Amino acid sequence: MRISKARQKAIINKIVAYFRKRSPYDTGNLSKNGIQCDYLGNGKWEIWVDDDWGTGIAPYMKYTNENWNEFAPPLKGKINPNEGWWDEACEHAIEMFCTALKGTKKTL
Secondary structure, three states, rough: OOOOOHHHHHHHHHHHHHHHHHHHOOOOOHHHEEEEEEEOOOOOOOOOOOOOOOOOOOEEEEEEEOOOOHOOOOOOOOOOOOOOOOHHHHHHHHHHHHHHHHOOOOOO
């Protein structure tokens, strides 16, 4: 099935909007600036977070998603209220993509 680049972009924009809505919101930097989308060509898209330490827009991204026991104090031992949000959002985005393309998800 071939879909136009315009249709692809519409689907991806909807998914990116979902990621931005789902992301933890304190200053708004992660949702407004950190979540990125690039067209790689030949029908390939990439949704990512600019989280490079020292140069990225949202270098703290990993702290919003991971179990805080993986890190040193002061986070270690505390409960991350947002733990797993990115993983869950990715799963939902896959479902959104499948629905938009009238397809099904296959587990490898």
